[in-house]
Amino acid sequence: MLRELSIRDFAIIEQVHLTFDTGFHVLTGETGAGKSILFDALSLVVGGRGSADFVRHGSKKAEVEALFEVEDGHPVHRTLDELGLCLEEEYLLVRREVSQNGKSTCRLNGQLVTLAMLKQVGQHLLDIHGQHEHQSLLRVEEHLAWLDAFGGSALTTERRKYGDIFQEHQTVVKELEQIDADEKEIAQRMDLLTFQREEIAAARLTAGEDEELAREQSRLAHAEHLAQNASRAFEYLYGEEQGAERINRAARDLEDIVGYDESLAPVLELVQSAYYQVEEASRQLGRYKDELEFDPARLAEVQERLAAIDQLKRKYGDDVETIIRHGEQVAEELNRLEHRDEKKAELEQEKEALFGQMAEQGALLTRLRREAALALEKRVERELTDLNMKGTHVHVAFHGDGKEPVYTETGADRVEFLIAPNPGEPPRPMVKIASGGELSRIMLALKTIFSDLDGVGTLIFDEIDTGVSGRAAQAIAEKITRLARSCQVLCVTHLPQVACMADVHFHIIKESNEEKTRTRVKMLTDEGRVLELARMLGGVEVTQTTRTHAMEMLRLAEKTKQAL
Structure with a gap:
């Protein structure tokens, strides 16, 4: 309000x-x-x-x-x-x-x-209505929506069901249209997809491979420098009279002190712990330097592999995982194209089945709408009687009766509100009523009815x-x-x-x-x-x-x- x-x-x-x-x-x-x-x-x-x-x-x-x-x-x-x-x-x-x-x-x-x-x-x-601004009630294309709203929850529920079937049917129709595309374009597409599939498959990529190769390349390229630093660090930690031995001697001296003064017991524990950690670090460092080797052949192999992966990245994605996913998508699309005849037959059957469901649901929708139309006609005529237009005949016309149904997203119906203001006159489209006074009262009657529906x-x-x-x-x-x-x-x-x-x-x-x-x-x-x-x-x-x-x-x- x-x-x-x-x-x-x-x-x-x-x-x-x-x-x-x-x-x-x-x-x-x-x-x-x-x-x-x-x-x-x-x-x-x-x-x-x-x-x-x-x-x-x-x-x-x-x-x-x-x-x-x-x-x-x-x-x-x-x-x-x-x-x-x-x-x-x-x-x-x-x-x-x-x-x-x-x-x-x-x-x-x-x-x-x-x-x-x-x-x-x-x-x-707000719902604004003026003498010359007819809005949705005078737009014929909106009449069906107003009729459905008047029909209540039962009708709108069935319309929603029809809409779901219609969308499924449209999806199948589009898939069939895609399959029926130009054969030359399909052949060209298949050639491209085949090349991409084979190129990616030949690379035999594994997720995270590029990152692991980059780390290995770094180690191989700097193997001599790494070996020198590792050996020097090992000597500092475990060489004669170096870190571990000196820490061990300090621990033995502290053990003697603690025998007479326990206040240094915590210090002893820290030194002993440091000795064990240095000893473990020395062992791991020893293994590392023993395993280091300068292998020019392996370095060249790693660099060649990384260059091949970089080339694939420029074509198919920023990382190996994206390239692998692209290869999978290519394989799926290629499989669909190679088996399109079988797929087309399946889709044709699905299309026919969905059309049958759509026709059945559309017929139910039409029946409910006709029932609602009769009720709406009587309701509008009662409202017009209150507005000093007794005898006015209202008719909800269903266009296309007797013709082959044409199904759209709203069903097979096209309706229009018709009015006969004077007895004996045939109903005419609301938009063609000449009298401004009659039009005003008709609009007020409709607004009265639909005010409870639009909220x-x-x-x-x-x-x-x-x-x-x-x-x-x-x-x-x-x-x-x-x-x-x-x-x-x-x-x-x-x-x-x-x-x-x-x-x-x-x-x-x-x-x-x-x-x-x-x-x-x-x-x-x-x-x-x-x-x-x-x-x-x-x-x-x-x-x-x-x-x-x-x-x-x-x-x-x-x-x-x-x-x-």
């Missing part, structure tokens, strides 16, 4: 800060005062298109900030988790800035995000009551009022019948002087609502008659709301 909205230097708005509550909010004002600009700003904070035109003349950037309350279980939580964004409290602050060059920045709770990420989050926060907590209607008057206007007002019992509703309207039913009333005023034009927004008091409704009823001049009529409308509206 939207809690606060702050706008700065946006179009003709210099600065506005609004606080929202639950229920039905209405925004009214003279034509051109900037009512729809507020919704342009809200569209921006949920991922709408940014433009340099949004920046107020003389300003460097436009800023829009919206605070949303998102309770536990709100659909936006899952999207935030998928995007790696943490929401530690029940409020989400969305900020969007647009600079003079049209570039924009987006932030969620102070964290920079991409526009694509903002759109993913924004779709769960969006705030619905915004921008002048959807255009072209409506009289009883139809009252019906729209009552329908929005009912809708506002389950979600937050914001509505721009020119109709006093709608405005008087609101729980919160904002008045939008445009002020101009020789230097600049700006828009102000204020929340109306009870007296302010009377004056604004009187203006809407009577035009520029507010008379006692229009004031009386406005007060009567507010009184009757309160009575109607209590009865709904």
Whole structure:
């Protein structure tokens, strides 16, 4: 639910800060005062298109900030988790800035995000609908998704199963297409793979071999130097009158002292331990120098082997392990290509079996959708009856009936919502309905039905009551009022019948002087609502008659709301 909205230097708005509550909010004002600009700003904070035109003349950037309350279980939580964004409290602050060059920045709770990420989050926060902005309900390609959503968990579960089968089928089809690639290219590929396999196999590499060879090369190349140093170190440790012998003599002298003074016992232990360690080091050093030898032939062999491995590294990888893995992958691909005819036969069988499963699951999906379509038609017609459109016929058309099914990722169905506003008329596509008033009420009916399905907590209607008057206007007002019992509703309207039913009333005023034009927004008091409704009823001049009529409308509206 939207809690606060702050706008700065946006179009003709210099600065506005609004606080929202639950229920039905209405925004009214003279034509051109900037009512729809507020919704342009809200569209921006949920991922709408940014433009340099949004920046107020003389300003460097436009800023829009919206605070949303998102309770536990709100659909936006899952999207935030998928995007790696943490929401530690029940409020989400969305900020969007647009600079003079049209570039924009987006932030969620102070964290920079991409526009694509903002759109993913924004779709769960606001649903904005205007007279000319039909969004998904008027996009035929979206009708199937709405029907599936209306069908509930049973239908969406079966659609998910179908989708899994479809993806498996597509994977097999792509494998077959790869096998059926140009034979000349395959032959060339096989020649290359064969050469690589044989070259790597002939090297008979073992993991870590290059590192061991490098160590051996170092020893062989410096054998004489190593032998000299090892011999000298051995002599220092174990030669006559050298380290070990001197330590041993010190130990014997300390043993004699300890016989009379035990305080040096710890020192004796240290010296004895040192003697044993030096003796062990001498033995190991002796073996090392005895084994050292200068072998030019072996050195040349090691260097030749390392050069061969380096050549393979330049072709196939940075280390021996990578070269070995590449050889294994080459062998696997070569095996597939050599046995592609057998593989192709297996894939053809798998493709046929998956197509059968897809057709069976697609038929089940179609049956469930037709059942859901019948229920949806009746539900929409009931809603339209409430909106003074009794007798309107709604039909969910399944295109392609009687033809060979064409399977896509959503099934074999293509549906479109059709409407017959007047009895006796054939149903027509919703997008071709001429009457703006009829379209407004149809859209409101659909929004009422689907508001419980999409999880969006705030619905915004921008002048959807255009072209409506009289009883139809009252019906729209009552329908929005009912809708506002389950979600937050914001509505721009020119109709006093709608405005008087609101729980919160904002008045939008445009002020101009020789230097600049700006828009102000204020929340109306009870007296302010009377004056604004009187203006809407009577035009520029507010008379006692229009004031009386406005007060009567507010009184009757309160009575109607209590009865709904």
